[in-house]
Amino acid sequence: MTQPLKTVLVTGATAGFGHAIALRLVKDGYRVIATGRRQERLDALAKEAGPALLPFRLDVTDLAAVKALPASLPEGWQEVDVLVNNAGLALGLGKAWETKPSDWERMIATNVTGLVEITRALLPGMVARNSGHVISLGSTAGTYPYPGSNVYGASKAFVEQFMRNLRSDLLGRQVRATTIAPGLCGGSEFSEVRLGDKEKADAVYNGTKPLLPDDIAETVAWVLALPAHVNINHVEMMPTCQASAGLAVDRT
Ligand code: NDP
Ligand code: 8X3
Numbered sequence: 001m002t003q004p005l006k007t008v009l010v011t012g013a014t015a016g017f018g019h020a021i022a023l024r025l026v027k028d029g030y031r032v033i034a035t036g037r038r039q040e041r042l043d044a045l046a047k048e049a050g051p052a053l054l055p056f057r058l059d060v061t062d063l064a065a066v067k068a069l070p071a072s073l074p075e076g077w078q079e080v081d082v083l084v085n086n087a088g089l090a091l092g093l094g095k096a097w098e099t100k101p102s103d104w105e106r107m108i109a110t111n112v113t114g115l116v117e118i119t120r121a122l123l124p125g126m127v128a129r130n131s132g133h134v135i136s137l138g139s140t141a142g143t144y145p146y147p148g149s150n151v152y153g154a155s156k157a158f159v160e161q162f163m164r165n166l167r168s169d170l171l172g173r174q175v176r177a178t179t180i181a182p183g184l185c186g187g188s189e190f191s192e193v194r195l196g197d198k199e200k201a202d203a204v205y206n207g208t209k210p211l212l213p214d215d216i217a218e219t220v221a222w223v224l225a226l227p228a229h230v231n232i233n234h235v236e237m238m239p240t241c242q243a244s245a246g247l248a249v250d251r252t
Contacts, residue, residue: 005029005031005052006030006031006081006082007030007031007032007033007077007079007080007081007082008025008030008031008032008033008080008081008082008083008084008224009032009033009035009080009082009083009084009122010022010025010032010033010034010035010084010086011035011036011058011060011083011084011085011086011087011115011118012035012036012060012086012087012088013032013034013035013036013042013045013086014034014036014037014038014041014042014045015036015041015188015189016187016188016189016190016213017086017137017182017185017188017213017216017217018034018036018084018086018087019041019045019213020212020213020214020216020217021084021086021213021216021217021220022034022045022049022053023045023048023049023217024214024217024218024220024221025217025220025221026049026050026052026053028221028224028225030052030082030224031052031053031054031077032049032052032053032054033053033054033056033073033077033080034046034049034053034054034055034056035056035057035058035060035087036057036058036087037057037058039055039057042055042056042057043055054073054074054077056073060087060110060114060115060117060118061106061109061110061113061114063113063117066114066117066118066121067117067121068121069118069121069122070121070122070125078125079125079129080122080125080126080132081126081129081131081132081133082132082133082134082135082224083118083119083122083123083126083132083133083134083135084135084136084137084220085115085118085119085134085135085136085137085159086136086137087110087114087115088110088111088115088137088155089106089107089110089111089190089193090107090141090149090152090190090193090194091103091106091107091152091193091194092148092194092195093147093148093194093195094148095147095148095150096150096151099150099151103151104150104151107151107152107155108151108155111152111155111156111158111159112155112158112159115136115159115162116162119134119136119162119166122134123166123175126175127170127173127175130173130174130175131174131175131228132174132175132176133175133176133177133178133223133224134163134166134175134176134177134178135177135178135179135180135220135223135224136159136162136163136177136178136179136180137159137179137180137181137182137216138156138159138160138163138179138180138181138234139152139153139156139159139181139182139183140182140183140236140238140244141153141156142154142155142156142157142158142159142160142181143157143160143181143236144244156181159179160179160181160234163177163178163179163233163234164179164233164234167231167233174228176223176228176231176232177231177233178223178231178232178233178234178235179233179234179235180216180219180220180223180235180237181234181235181236181237182211182215182216182236182237182238183211183236183237183238183239183242184204184205184208184210184211184238184239184241184242185210185211185212185213185215185216185239186204186205186208186210186211186212187210187212187213187214188213191204191205208239208241208242209239209240209241210239210241210242211237211238211239215237216237219235219237223235
């Protein structure tokens with residue numbers, strides 16, 4: 001008997017990593033529910049990917065919409081086997097005392113509360129079916145501090161520990177939990193969103209050969225394709241042009 005195709009829900013599939021992940025997983029034979037706020041991007045993605053991709057508008061900070069999952073999905077798409085928690089953002093690079101409170105609030109609402117609530121909405125189905133996988137995008141910013149990372153890095157540290165704790169709760173169940181923590185990655189809108197300026201965003205990658213969204217999609221495809229008894233807990237990845245720089249001392 002042939003197995004039904006696995007259904008994957010990807011948050012933030014309208015750009016960058018999520019877009020690459022959605023297309024890669026369709027190519028690998030999954031059914032993909034591609035979500036994000038920009039409807040026109042979702043429509044374009046659906047056109048590109050074909051019938052194995054369902055465009056579904058979802059703002060992860062809209063907690064009523066998140067809590068309505070999975071029942072609000074169309075019939076035949078409600079059993080989500082894999083959740084890819086990718087939607088997220090950094091806003092600003094200022095020192096903690098210079099930042100806008102609303103930027104901090106938005107990062108926490110998206111990277112922390114949105115991620116937790118969507119996981120809470122979809123996990124019970126996976127546990128009941130004793131089959132599933134939650135993959136979350138962390139960041140090297142969740143491990144290595146740098147100036148201006150303040151709440152962004154802290155939100156990614158939260159993701160790391162939430163996923164480790166999820167794995168502990170899931171011990172004995174056939175539901176996997178993985179964090180993928182990339183470092184410098186170009187080819188997405190991340191820096192433009194963070195800095196609000198295309199020129200400044202492009203300058204972040206000057207003279208570098210950063211990771212690309214397809215590298216992240218390849219990693220997601222890999223952790224998913226491993227035999228069901230293999231759980232990759234954590235993947236930290238950087239381009240070869242990047243390394244942690246060590247401690248700094250002020251000698252002024
Ligand atoms: P992009 O800015 O290119 O993409 C972010 C995606 O998240 C978009 O599709 C956006 O869609 C979506 N999104 C943002 N806010 C919301 C929201 N409230 N509800 C639903 N979707 C939302 O960034 P990347 O692809 O680079 O980043 C993806 C993830 O990877 C993020 O979590 C980021 O923190 C993390 N990351 C990025 C790195 C990098 O260097 N680029 C490195 C390490 C981790 P829309 O606007 O349509 O809603
Ligand atoms: C994105 C990587 O180094 O800009 O999470 O924080 S970094």
